[in-house]
Amino acid sequence: MAKPEPQPTELKKPVNRREFLTFAWLVSLGFLSVNVAGMTYLFSMPRFKEGEFGGVVTVGKVSEVPGVDAGPGNFPKVKFWLSNTEDGAFALYKVCTHLGCLFNWKDQEFKFVCPCHGSQFQKNGDYIQGPAPRSLDRFVMQAVDPATGDVLAQTPDDGGPMPLPDNPEAIIQVNTGSRITGKAHG
Numbered sequence: 001m002a003k004p005e006p007q008p009t010e011l012k013k014p015v016n017r018r019e020f021l022t023f024a025w026l027v028s029l030g031f032l033s034v035n036v037a038g039m040t041y042l043f044s045m046p047r048f049k050e051g052e053f054g055g056v057v058t059v060g061k062v063s064e065v066p067g068v069d070a071g072p073g074n075f076p077k078v079k080f081w082l083s084n085t086e087d088g089a090f091a092l093y094k095v096c097t098h099l100g101c102l103f104n105w106k107d108q109e110f111k112f113v114c115p116c117h118g119s120q121f122q123k124n125g126d127y128i129q130g131p132a133p134r135s136l137d138r139f140v141m142q143a144v145d146p147a148t149g150d151v152l153a154q155t156p157d158d159g160g161p162m163p164l165p166d167n168p169e170a171i172i173q174v175n176t177g178s179r180i181t182g183k184a185h186g
């Protein structure tokens with residue numbers, strides 16, 4: 001009896017260069033789409049939570065702001081001093097404008113002094129002396145009516161004082177994501 005002829009197995013067609021490049025391009029496009037979607041999602045999320053450094057911080061009511069004759073309020077976790085002056089209030093960034101040390105409030109001298117190279121600043125953040133090239137940086141703050149949500153006062157664009165409104169219940173908020181550079185001196 002004759003042996004059956006072996007059937008030729010069907011050979012797979014090799015992938016040519018063009019097909020391979022098309023496939024690679026489609027895969028890359030897929031990865032790119034996933035990345036773009038992910039980045040869009042991340043950027044649509046707020047970068048900082050409310051109450052954290054980098055976000056908006058509620059510091060209390062107008063009635064709780066330190067008096068003009070008192071030292072500034074210290075808010076170490078959110079990196080600012082809350083200074084009240086005859087002209088209004090400031091939220092001063094705690095980092096020295098010279099080389100970035102954390103300066104301190106000196107009650108006896110009634111001014112800020114940096115321990116690193118001795119720069120000094122007034123209670124409103126203005127430069128007094130030392131190697132710092134400019135006055136202290138400040139954050140934008142606002143006072144909000146808790147009943148209506150109306151903004152009653154706000155730090156001006158030049159970083160000047162925010163006059164405290166008459167309403168002692170108004171809420172003071174500091175935007176630690178919005179920093180105004182202190183004025184250069186000399």
Ligand code: FES
Binds near residue numbers: 100114130
């Ligand atoms: S870092 Fe403050 S004076 Fe140099």
